Amino acid sequence: MTTPTEMRDLALRLLTYEANASKFPEPVESIVLRVYEKLRQSLSDFAGMAAFQSLASRALAMARSEIPSLQVAQISADGALKGLVPDKGHAMDDFGPQTDLGKDGATEQIAGNGGIVVIARLLGLLLVFLGEPIMLRLLRNAWPGAAIDDRSSENGRKA
Amino acid sequence: MSTQDRVKINKLTTGVPGLDEIVGGGLPEFSFNIIAGAPGSGKTTLAHQFVFANASPERPALYFTVLGESAIKMLRYQQQYTFFDPSKLQDSIRFVNLSQVVLEKDLGAVLEKITKEVEKANPAVVVVDSFRTMVRKPESDMDLQSFIQRLALFLASWEATTFLIGEYAEDELRDNPIFTVADGLFWLRQTAERNSVVRKLQVIKLRGQDSVPGLHTFRITDAGIQAFSRTFGLTARKRNPPSGRRLCFGIPELDKMLDGGVREGDSVLVAGSSGTGKSVLATQFIAEGIQNGQPGIVAVFEERPEAYSERATSLGLDLETPQKDGKLTILYLRPLDLSVDETMQSILDAVQKIGAKRLVIDSLAGFEMALSPGFRADFRESLYRMIFALTGIGVTILSTVEVDESFTEFPFSTYSISFLTDDIIRLRYVSIDGQLRKIMVVIKMRGGNHAKDIREYEITSKGVVILGKRLVEYQGLISGIPVHSNRLSLQEEASEGAGTKGKN
Numbered sequence: 001m002t003t004p005t006e007m008r009d010l011a012l013r014l015l016t017y018e019a020n021a022s023k024f025p026e027p028v029e030s031i032v033l034r035v036y037e038k039l040r041q042s043l044s045d046f047a048g049m050a051a052f053q054s055l056a057s058r059a060l061a062m063a064r065s066e067i068p069s070l071q072v073a074q075i076s077a078d079g080a081l082k083g084l085v086p087d088k089g090h091a092m093d094d095f096g097p098q099t100d101l102g103k104d105g106a107t108e109q110i111a112g113n114g115g116i117v118v119i120a121r122l123l124g125l126l127l128v129f130l131g132e133p134i135m136l137r138l139l140r141n142a143w144p145g146a147a148i149d150d151r152s153s154e155n156g157r158k159a
Numbered sequence: 160m161s162t163q164d165r166v167k168i169n170k171l172t173t174g175v176p177g178l179d180e181i182v183g184g185g186l187p188e189f190s191f192n193i194i195a196g197a198p199g200s201g202k203t204t205l206a207h208q209f210v211f212a213n214a215s216p217e218r219p220a221l222y223f224t225v226l227g228e229s230a231i232k233m234l235r236y237q238q239q240y241t242f243f244d245p246s247k248l249q250d251s252i253r254f255v256n257l258s259q260v261v262l263e264k265d266l267g268a269v270l271e272k273i274t275k276e277v278e279k280a281n282p283a284v285v286v287v288d289s290f291r292t293m294v295r296k297p298e299s300d301m302d303l304q305s306f307i308q309r310l311a312l313f314l315a316s317w318e319a320t321t322f323l324i325g326e327y328a329e330d331e332l333r334d335n336p337i338f339t340v341a342d343g344l345f346w347l348r349q350t351a352e353r354n355s356v357v358r359k360l361q362v363i364k365l366r367g368q369d370s371v372p373g374l375h376t377f378r379i380t381d382a383g384i385q386a387f388s389r390t391f392g393l394t395a396r397k398r399n400p401p402s403g404r405r406l407c408f409g410i411p412e413l414d415k416m417l418d419g420g421v422r423e424g425d426s427v428l429v430a431g432s433s434g435t436g437k438s439v440l441a442t443q444f445i446a447e448g449i450q451n452g453q454p455g456i457v458a459v460f461e462e463r464p465e466a467y468s469e470r471a472t473s474l475g476l477d478l479e480t481p482q483k484d485g486k487l488t489i490l491y492l493r494p495l496d497l498s499v500d501e502t503m504q505s506i507l508d509a510v511q512k513i514g515a516k517r518l519v520i521d522s523l524a525g526f527e528m529a530l531s532p533g534f535r536a537d538f539r540e541s542l543y544r545m546i547f548a549l550t551g552i553g554v555t556i557l558s559t560v561e562v563d564e565s566f567t568e569f570p571f572s573t574y575s576i577s578f579l580t581d582d583i584i585r586l587r588y589v590s591i592d593g594q595l596r597k598i599m600v601v602i603k604m605r606g607g608n609h610a611k612d613i614r615e616y617e618i619t620s621k622g623v624v625i626l627g628k629r630l631v632e633y634q635g636l637i638s639g640i641p642v643h644s645n646r647l648s649l650q651e652e653a654s655e656g657a658g659t660k661g662k663n
Contacts, residue, residue, distance in 0.1 A: 047230040048256035055231070129235050133245035141249045 007120040007127070010148075011035070014139070015116065017146040029084055032115030039122060040079045042142035053079040055129075059121035067114040084115050168367055171320060174212025174242065175205060177386035177504070181360070181375050183368040186343065189318050190366070191311045193290075193337060195327040196347030201358065201379050202324045203233065204240065205347070206286045208383045209322065211242050214251040218283030221276055221319075222254045225261055226292040230254040233288075240383045253280060261293050266306040269293060273310065277317050284320050290337075291325035304336040311340050332363075342366040348374075352533030357498070360386055376498035376534075387500030391507055391548045406517065406555050408440065409447030412625035413584075416601050416610040421582050423516070425605070426546045427557045428579075431586030435597055436618045437559035439474060440584070441519040442467075443622045444557050445487065446476040453516035454486045456509045458502070460525030464489035467521075474622045485513055492526075498534045499541030502526070503548070510554055518549060522559040539579075546579050564588060564639065581605035586616075589639050598636055599625065613637070 014035045015028070022031070043052040056075045064070045073083040126135040139148050170185025179185050186192070186209070194202045206222075214220035224230045234254075237243055248254075260272045277285065287293065294303055314321045323337065329346070332338055344364040350357050360377045362370040377386040405420035414420050421427050429437045445455040459467050467489055471478040481487035488509045492502050509515065520526060527538050534541065549556055558580070564587065583602040588595050599616050601609040612629035613636045633641035 044256070044259075046254050046256060048224065048258040050258060051229045051231055051256070126231075129231050131235075131238060131245070134234055134238065134248055137245060137248045 007124040008116065010123055010139075011116050011120040013148070014119070014143065014146070017143060021145075029115060032119065033081065033084065035119055036081050036115065036122075038142045039119070040081075042138060043126075044079060046138065049079055053077065055125050056081065056118075056122060059118050059125055062121045062124075063114065063117040067117050070114045070118070073114065073118070081115070081118065084118075170368075171209075172212050173205075174208035174210075175377075175384045175386055176382075177375075177377070177388055178360075178384075180388045180390070181371045181386055182343075182362055182365055183370045186320065187365070187367050188320055189315050190342040191315060191321045191340065192323070192343035192345065193327075193341045194322055194324045194345045194347065197328075197349065198326055200347035200349050201377070201384055202326075202347055203288055204237070204379060205345070205384055206288060206322045206324055207237050207240070208242055210252055210284055210286060211244055211247060213284050213320070214247060215283070216250045219250070219280055220252045220284035220286065221280050221282040222252060223257050223273065223276075223285070223287045224254060225257050225287065225289055230256060239381070241381055242383045253282075257287075257293065266294065266302055270306060270309060270313075274313060277314065277319065281317070282319050284322075285314055286322045286324065288324040289326065290323035291327065294337075307337050307340050338364075347377075350533065352531060355531035355533060357531055357533040376500045378498075378501060385504075387498060387504050389500065389544065391500070391503050391544070402553070406444075406453070407447055407451070408444050409450070410440075410443060410623055410625065412614065413599070413623070416599075416612060416614065417582070417604065418608050418610075421555060421557075421604075422607060423555055424550045424553050425555055425581040426550055426579060427555070427582040427584065429557060429559045429584045429586065430562050431559075432562055432564040432588065435586035435588065436616070436623050437561070437586060438467075438470070438521050439618055440586075440623050441521050441557050441559055442471045442474065442476055442478070445517055445519050446471065446478065448517040449481045449486050454481075454513045455488075455517040455519065456506060456513070456515045457487070457489045457519045457521060458506055458526070459489060459491055459521050460529045461522065464491050473620070475620065476622070488513055488515070492529055498531060499538065499545060502529070503541075503545045506545075506549070510549070510552075515554060518554050518556045520556065520558040522561060524561050543579050582607075582609075587637070587639060589633075589636055589641055591633065591641060592643075598630065599623075600637070 015031050018031050018034050018038075019026075019028075040052055040056070043055070053075060056079055060070065060073060060075055060081070064073075070084075073081065076082055123135065123139075126138065130138070136148055140146070169188040170179075170183075171188055172185050173179055173182065194205055196202050210220040210222060222230075224233065234248075238245060255276050257269060257272060260268050273285075273287075294306070311321070323341075325337075327335070338344055341364065343362070343366065346361045346363050348359045348361070350359075358377050358379065359374040361374050362372075371388055371390050373389050375386050375389055377384050379385075402423045404423040405414075405418070406423055407414045407420040408417075429440050431437050441457070445457055448455045457464075457467065468478040468482070478487060478489070482489065490505055490509055492505060506518065510518065523542070526542075527535055530538065546556060580603070582604045585600050585602050587598055589598050590596075597616055597618075598613050600613045601611075603609075614625050614629055615627065616623055616625045618624075630636055630641075632644045634644060635641045
């Protein structure tokens with residue numbers, strides 16, 4: 001239940017939803033940042049900026065062990081994710097079956113990898129601390145239009 | 160003003176078993192309340208139970224967390240309680256963190272933020288946890304007072320029932336303006352007594368309704384807080400008038416001694432030293448009741464229910480079948496850290512569940528030992544409240560008590576509790592004709608006639624059996640070392656004879 005793969009899958013579902021919500025093709029990195037910002041807003045309101053900043057910093061530290069290019073990324077005092085750079089060493093397929101990310105090509109998908117891992121790790125921490133029902137409630141609140149039934153449902157994947 | 164002209168204040172359930180009774184039926188709607196106490200006393204859990212019991216999507220609860228209470232950590236632990244329903248989060252219960260505004264801005268900005276969130280959500284319940292951290296550094300006392308008054312007015316105007324949670328010390332009660340403004344003030348305490356922790360709750364203030372005064376014990380379990388009212392939830396119930404019915408033991412000679420049995424609703428004390436048959440008598444009392452259609456409860460503290468049933472079987476009494484049929488409950492109240500109120504609640508629940516008419520407490524010594532050390536000092540007072548409450552609803556109580564056998568005294572109990580009882584049956588050993596035999600006497604029957612006879616009895620395979628007639632041929636039976644009347648006469652004659660000789 002707590003495998004990183006499942007969290008990556010969930011992170012990709014959120015990215016997919018955000019990509020589909022956009023009228024124009026955009027780099028995966030900016031979609032990642034949009035997902036991250038929604039999480040930051042929702043969690044800061046809920047738990048406080050300091051709590052979010054702590055979780056995000058921990059998520060980034062864990063993600064760095066997987067994605068070396070994240071060494072330059074930072075979490076600022078207000079919890080913002082900065083310094084996210086494309087990592088061409090990882091393909092989107094590494095992160096699950098969903099490759100239909102946005103309306104642009106694979107290059108941009110690859111560029112988003114590091115950020116996706118940060119988001120997956122952040123979701124993983126929420127899962128550890130809050131459990132699945134509360135984590136999913138928070139995500140539904142941040143993405144009211146997305147079908148986030150559970151971490152592996154078909155509905156969620158097609159969101 | 161007539162009753163019908165008065166504004167009706169709705170009472171909201173607290174969500175805490177036992178607490179509604181303590182606060183007089185529920186918490187007044189739109190009231191502004193403080194939950195105070197030391198860290199770890201259960202403040203947040205109490206607020207959560209109220210929130211989960213009252214929040215709805217239409218009228219949600221807003222739970223403001225401030226410094227020191229991260230919602231993530233709070234929810235991580237609170238979700239372990241069975242009352243916690245994750246499906247209520249976000250739709251019915253929303254958490255908003257105020258740390259940033261508290262850290263960076265003044266109380267005016269905090270009020271503004273709360274106002275904004277309340278206007279957006281239109282909540283039925285508002286909690287600020289912890290309010291103490293929010294006002295730790297007020298610009299001045301006037302700022303604090305003004306802030307509290309504006310907050311209270313605003314939240315009442317929005318028809319929200321509010322809880323401010325704070326770590327306050329009791330010596331702050333006098334000077335802190337928050338306690339003046341509050342409609343309700345709940346104080347939670349926990350103290351260590353030797354190796355046990357005793358938790359107590361006090362409703363120091365509750366405007367507009369009659370709460371039960373005093374300290375009420377409470378326990379925090381997987382289900383959250385459970386409070387135990389000092390009045391055992393029976394304040395609203397009238398005492399049953401005496402029925403005049405007699406309840407038999409099923410021991411014909413003893414029932415005759417009791418003028419037909421103990422009166423319904425009496426408290427009976429069976430006192431005697433170890434092995435005199437107190438528990439046997441109690442078991443016969445319960446078994447006879449069941450045979451007569453009177454369900455019973457046996458509260459045992461010193462042995463397991465299975466052992467109690469097995470011993471009854473050896474006396475030819477079947478306690479297994481009535482347990483299966485719902486006519487008998489044998490309560491084993493786990494030892495060492497109980498409060499009397501908690502024990503009472505278990506007994507009351509059982510009494511109400513099966514409609515019990517007879518209750519056996521076997522024994523008072525075991526009961527006392529099962530209590531947390533902090534409650535033992537209040538044992539007699541608590542016992543009085545318990546007996547008064549139960550007999551008031553028509554339950555007849557038989558308690559056993561062990562007394563030290565003395566050959567110079569004839570004590571009824573070591574607890575000085577005979578004033579709590581209507582009837583006392585005393586069992587004791589006596590030395591007769593080179594044998595250790597047993598005698599029984601009815602010491603007291605309040606409001607009723609009873610035999611004054613001292614009767615010998617035995618414990619047989621059929622239970623307590625009273626032998627023959629009263630022991631008329633012995634004197635000094637209650638001393639335990641009686642003298643046969645014949646021997647006494649001979650001694651008197653000898654003594655008189657010696658006197659006559661002397662005179663001669």
